Amino acid sequence: SKNAVRVLVTGAAGQIGYALVPMVARGAMLGPDQPVILHMLDIEPAAEALNGVKMELIDAAFPLLKDVIATTDVVEACTGVDIAVMVGGFPRKEGMERKDVMSKNVSIYKAQASALEKHANTNCKVLVVANPANTNALILKEFAPSIPEKNITCLTRLDHNRALGQISERLDIQVSDVKNVIIWGNHSSTQYPDVSHVTVTSSDGQKPARELIADDQWLRTEFIKTVQQRGAAIIKARKLSSALSAASSACDHIRDWVLGTPKGTWVSMGVYSDGSYGIPSGLIYSFPVTCEKGEWSIVQGLKINEFSRTKMDATANELIEEKSLAYSCLN
Ligand code: NAX
Numbered sequence: 001s002k003n004a005v006r007v008l009v010t011g012a013a014g015q016i017g018y019a020l021v022p023m024v025a026r027g028a029m030l031g032p033d034q035p036v037i038l039h040m041l042d043i044e045p046a047a048e049a050l051n052g053v054k055m056e057l058i059d060a061a062f063p064l065l066k067d068v069i070a071t072t073d074v075v076e077a078c079t080g081v082d083i084a085v086m087v088g089g090f091p092r093k094e095g096m097e098r099k100d101v102m103s104k105n106v107s108i109y110k111a112q113a114s115a116l117e118k119h120a121n122t123n124c125k126v127l128v129v130a131n132p133a134n135t136n137a138l139i140l141k142e143f144a145p146s147i148p149e150k151n152i153t154c155l156t157r158l159d160h161n162r163a164l165g166q167i168s169e170r171l172d173i174q175v176s177d178v179k180n181v182i183i184w185g186n187h188s189s190t191q192y193p194d195v196s197h198v199t200v201t202s203s204d205g206q207k208p209a210r211e212l213i214a215d216d217q218w219l220r221t222e223f224i225k226t227v228q229q230r231g232a233a234i235i236k237a238r239k240l241s242s243a244l245s246a247a248s249s250a251c252d253h254i255r256d257w258v259l260g261t262p263k264g265t266w267v268s269m270g271v272y273s274d275g276s277y278g279i280p281s282g283l284i285y286s287f288p289v290t291c292e293k294g295e296w297s298i299v300q301g302l303k304i305n306e307f308s309r310t311k312m313d314a315t316a317n318e319l320i321e322e323k324s325l326a327y328s329c330l331n
Contacts, residue, residue: 004035004066006121008081010112011088012040012070013050015240016129019247020085021053025062029083029251031259037067041077042088074112078119083258085250086112086140089130102132102322103329109136110330113143120147125294127253128154129246133187134270134284135322141272141284150295153257154270156191156286158242158249159183163193163227167200167209170218177201178209182288183268184308185315186322191286192311193227195219197302220307261290266299277304277312283319 007024011017021038023029030036038057042050054070071077078084090104109128116124124147128137137154144152160183168175179201182194198209213219226233234242256267266288273285276298289296304312 002034004037005030005083006037006039006081008039008041008077008084008120010041010077010084010086011130013042013046013053014087015243016087016246016250017042018053019244020087020250021057022060022062023247023251025057025060025065027064028248029254031255032064035064035066038065038069039077039079039081040068040070041074042070042072044072047072074115075119078112078115081116081120081124083254084116084120084124084126085254086126086128086136087130087250089136092131099325099329102135102325105130105132105136106139106326106329109139110143113140116140117144117146122146123148124151125254125257126152127250128152128270129250131187132322134286134319135326137270137284138323139326149272152272152284153253153296154187154284154286155246155250155253156183156187156268156270157253158246159187159191159193159227159230159286160268161245161249161252162230163195163223166223166226167195167198167213170223171200171209171212173200173202179265180288181268182266182302183286184312185286186319187270187286188315188318189228190315190318191228192308192315193224194308194311195223196305196308197288257291257296258294260292266290269296271296271298274298276300277302279312279316280320283316283323285316285319 009017050070054068057068092101133154137152141152163181164175164178167178180197184192195209199206200209268286269289270284270286273279273281273283275281279285288299
């Protein structure tokens with residue numbers, strides 16, 4: 001049988017962590033025949049709760065789960081990990097300035113970058129979930145120079161899945177029959193959910209979603225806004241932010257990255273920009289990607305119209321601004 005893969009989940013005593021670790025232990029992230037060892041990190045005030053999560057993982061008797069480490073020691077948590085899912089971070093509290101939240105997260109991601117750099121496996125794949133996700137991932141990249149930059153990503157798959165969900169609801173079809181939406185840019189309300197290339201599978205083949213949803217006005221306004229504001233709508237309804245959907249999307253992100261995207265299908269991932277589509281390099285920006293043999297590549301050659309161009313640039317500009325705010329916190 002296969003060797004166990006070590007998966008780090010930071011912030012594992014939190015809401016997303018609680019939804020995510022059983023999914024990983026059931027094989028939803030790495031496949032139903034891949035044993036795993038979970039490394040769970042949280043901070044001292046959550047140590048007891050973290051230990052409770054470990055007890056429940058033992059009690060659930062997951063056949064794939066070979067061992068569980070629950071710790072508040074970042075070195076122990078990072079040692080030998082193959083996959084790192086970074087969910088822990090400092091949340092924005094009422095009355096806090098953006099700069100103060102940024103500053104807390106910059107120092108967390110700087111420290112955790114160093115721990116991963118020194119102690120994780122050399123080809124460790126990193127997914128940053130904690131907000132501001134793109135900029136936390138950028139800081140992690142800057143302070144873990146020996147981890148290949150293509151191994152450092154952030155989560156926009158939840159936004160991607162939300163967009164697929166909205167289209168399937170609108171057309172009253174199965175979500176599995178909808179593909180190739182794109183989330184461009186930042187995981188924030190400036191993200192651009194792009195339906196230009198979405199196709200829908202029906203009994204008579206593939207059709208562009210734009211043809212089936214003749215209402216261009218809906219696509220340009222309400223659809224985009226609903227996806228951008230979905231996180232806030234969940235908070236309003238649940239009095240808590242998205243957790244099961246975030247955990248499920250994190251599994252989708254890693255699974256497709258490691259095991260590959262289906263032929264003819266792409267997904268959205270926040271990755272280090274290389275100048276594709278005129279997006280400045282040096283940002284962690286969400287692009288359409290395909291994955292094969294554990295590596296992603298940005299889908300090339302898509303036609304970008306004027307409407308898309310403006311929105312792609314606006315979200316890039318927000319990331320440039322976040323980057324300079326983050327850098328100002330380093331001094
Ligand atoms: P919770 O507050 O429930 O959990 C966060 C956990 O992180 C807590 O247990 C906390 O003690 C821990 N933590 C804090 N500092 C830490 C550190 N330095 N090292 C390790 N652990 C630390 O938040 P939750 O709802 O689970 O959300 C987690 C993060 O995901 C937040 O930053 C949130 O904004 C972000 N999200 C990102 C999404 C995305 O699509 N990229 C969507 C969902 C979510 O909003």
